């Protein structure tokens with residue numbers, strides 16, 4: 358498949374060639390023709406799949422075919438012309454044709470940078486970022502240019518809407534990028550308000566890691582007869598992450614085993630997931646006393662403290678993060694080589710999300726779950742969800758008294774048998790390739806197994 362075959366115009370294709378893109382990624386193959394045809398899209402795909410171009414290329418194609426604004430003047434030029442005529446210039450709000458909403462400033466800037474790259478030969482189309490933390494006067498200048506494309510975080514955009522600086526009556530295309538993260542960050546009301554200010558005739562494209570649960574409900578409300586595209590990349594499937602289960606007899610055994618595993622010389626940085634905030638704090642304290650550089654991260658901490666902890670993790674000052682699910686969503690630190698489930702998550706989706714904190718940026722990772730004999734059912738549900746068996750491993754000197762879940766007859770994924778050790782690993786043996794080694798495969802393949810539990814799932818929360 359080529360970019361030409363997707364129906365993009367030659368100015369865009371030239372920009373892509375100059376950017377070194379030789380062929381579309383799978384999400385682009387599916388999304389671009391549908392979006393050029395004006396369809397609404399619900400796309401489940403992750404950062405790294407080429408999702409920005411998947412919505413931006415067809416949008417640029419469509420916007421470049423629209424008639425230029427009357428007179429072809431920016432608001433600044435109109436105001437200058439009025440002054441030259443001796444008239445008092447009339448303030449006019451910006452009237453963008455396209456809006457991209459993103460959860461974070463970083464993502465908004467990345468989208469704007471990519472847009473500039475793809476639209477380099479479309480001089481009439483201008484994209485600007487409207488972000489929290491940016492000085493207002495600077496943003497007013499950007500809006501006065503009446504840019505066709507706004508890339509914004511929801512909070513700051515609402516400020517400008519409420520002060521009459523932006524008018525969405527001419528909007529043609531609305532994109533919600535990383536919609537699941539925006540909802541996790543509590544932007545639901547802002548998003549509803551923004552969507553309500555746009556014309557019903559708009560084209561809507563929603564991109565999200567998951568289309569289940571709350572995101573799915575919102576997606577259905579704001580789109581019309583959407584085309585659903587689900588892309589499962591190797592990274593989603595976590596083929597680059599080695600998974601293990603270690604049996605533990607009791608808490609003291611679990612703590613001793615964790616301490617041992619954290620001393621693995623292949624470990625660069627690690628996240629240890631706990632079920633409760635209290636455990637996160639207690640384990641962080643215990644590990645610090647034991648000489649590790651550890652910190653807790655959970656929903657009881659103020660945003661400032663959470664940001665500081667994450668920054669220390671990113672800079673490598675914190676080696677081991679002890680976290681609950683709510684706080685760890687979205688952590689993207691390439692040096693995280695290990696993830697530990699000190700407690701198993703309640704929902705299989707959380708397991709997939711947790712282990713995805715390692716194996717970032719094309720590296721390998723190791724995910725270890727410390728489980729007791731009674732947790733067979735939970736492991737089985739995870740295996741069903743991921744369609745992968747999780748091998749059991751035993752370490753010499755840390756052998757559990759019981760090395761299996763209660764007997765099951767099935768040998769399907771999740772069908773545990775006594776003594777089952779499905780990777781053939783012997784006690785103490787490891788088959789984990791060193792973290793940081795490049796991943797072998799590089800393709801995008803497969804389809805997406807979806808959980809029926811997703812819909813019934815509670816929103817992320819600390820216990």
Ligand code: AMP
Nearest residue numbers: 378380381382404405406407408409410
């Ligand atoms: P994204 O998923 O949008 O964050 O994109 C991930 C990275 O892939 C970005 O650095 C893009 O510049 C790059 N990219 C997107 N599409 C293509 C493509 N068709 N060929 C090569 N690189 C791409």
